[in-house]
Amino acid sequence: VQLQASGGGLVQPGGSLRLSCAASGFTLGYYAINWFRQAPGEEHKRVSCKSGPDSTTYYADSVKSRFTISIDNAKNAVYLQMNSLKPEDTAVYYCAADGIGTCGGGSAGRMDYWGKGTQVTVSS
Helix, strand or coil: CEEEEECCEEECCCCCEEEEEEEECCCHHHCEEEEEEECCCCCCEEEEEEECCCCCEEECCCCCCCEEEEEECCCCEEEEEECCCCHHHCEEEEEEEECCCCCCCCCHHHCCEECECEEEEECC
């Protein structure tokens, strides 16, 4: 079982990045897939979630209208499109799978599987 996140990098404020998270060993469609981020000295914060079973989504207030989460069941992958990036979006981003299957009440402690993080740096 593995989650592999990719797509991070250095981008100027106002720019865009698309993070990818590929799953192997299990089917994403049965899980709620979450993106968390962790800035230096801070705890993991949930950024977004999409439930495979019921298709509900969640976005943190700080990223609403800027980030979009999507699942490609054929590729067994989840994506996070990040637009209008701000310096405060700088963090290591992680994808994680929640076997409860719903986005409601999701927290870092509830995740079953984690991918390795990918660094996103927003700076001029």
